[in-house]
Amino acid sequence: MGSARLQSIHVHPVKAFRGLAPRQAGVEPWGLAGDRRWVLIDDGGRVVTQRQQPRLALAAAELVLGGVRLSAPGMEPLTVSVPRPVGTVPVEIFRDKVEGVLADDEAAHAWCSAYLGADVRLVHMDDPATRRPVDPEYARPGETVSFADGYPLLATTAASLDALNSLIAQGDHPAEGPLPMNRFRPNVVLSGTAAWAEDDWSRIVIGEVPFRAAKNCGRCVVTTTDQRTADRGREPLHTLGRHRRIGGKLVFGQNLVPLSRGTIRVGDPVTIVE
Numbered sequence: 001m002g003s004a005r006l007q008s009i010h011v012h013p014v015k016a017f018r019g020l021a022p023r024q025a026g027v028e029p030w031g032l033a034g035d036r037r038w039v040l041i042d043d044g045g046r047v048v049t050q051r052q053q054p055r056l057a058l059a060a061a062e063l064v065l066g067g068v069r070l071s072a073p074g075m076e077p078l079t080v081s082v083p084r085p086v087g088t089v090p091v092e093i094f095r096d097k098v099e100g101v102l103a104d105d106e107a108a109h110a111w112c113s114a115y116l117g118a119d120v121r122l123v124h125m126d127d128p129a130t131r132r133p134v135d136p137e138y139a140r141p142g143e144t145v146s147f148a149d150g151y152p153l154l155a156t157t158a159a160s161l162d163a164l165n166s167l168i169a170q171g172d173h174p175a176e177g178p179l180p181m182n183r184f185r186p187n188v189v190l191s192g193t194a195a196w197a198e199d200d201w202s203r204i205v206i207g208e209v210p211f212r213a214a215k216n217c218g219r220c221v222v223t224t225t226d227q228r229t230a231d232r233g234r235e236p237l238h239t240l241g242r243h244r245r246i247g248g249k250l251v252f253g254q255n256l257v258p259l260s261r262g263t264i265r266v267g268d269p270v271t272i273v274e
Contacts, residue, residue, distance in 0.1 A: 008189045010185070011063070027262050039125075048116075081105065132145055160198065171239050179235060203259075210260060217255050
């Protein structure tokens, strides 16, 4: 294999919305700058994602000065400012109970509710340094995370996607492949590695920023959602279930925790330390 490189960067300002693909991004202890600092919650405070609402795949969020700009099919774009942290509301994200700040603008809640046809509210994480610790089973003391599923960054590799698509082509539902990488909603995509090499990483460096590999990423129904149409199929979970079942999870990708701040850029060299 050739030298490993950072092939692309992906930032999702609102969890479950379509993301951005910047040429560079700041790395903060809790994830890429601007990544998944906003989230939708239902009337019980539970996080709403593509698991419940596949149509979120068609909504887009763009970082703007002081806030985020929302757009979606059939909706007028709306810019929402970062709210003042004058009070918090409880947010239930999987097994975690954390605090967030409701968007100040009632129009933001109305916009999101109208698009989904369900009562939801838009919430911002004001202080990711203190709000939500990483799963203690796989964390070091003091490590925190945004509204991402569980870890600051998700890394995937182009070689592993190629290998998975080859398996899909040989499997029961070949017409569903090949799948694009956006099915897996990673933060960083790496090229120049061997397929599935990320399974065994414990520490890597992207550019000049070191990361700890925390655990393989278990996948869910979101990966079966076409990010262009919001339609669901059977892949890749069917094929992952046959070929990539590790520790009871269907695995694709590696969760990373930054070991320092810095900036990563497309084309940066990637060093597998151990």
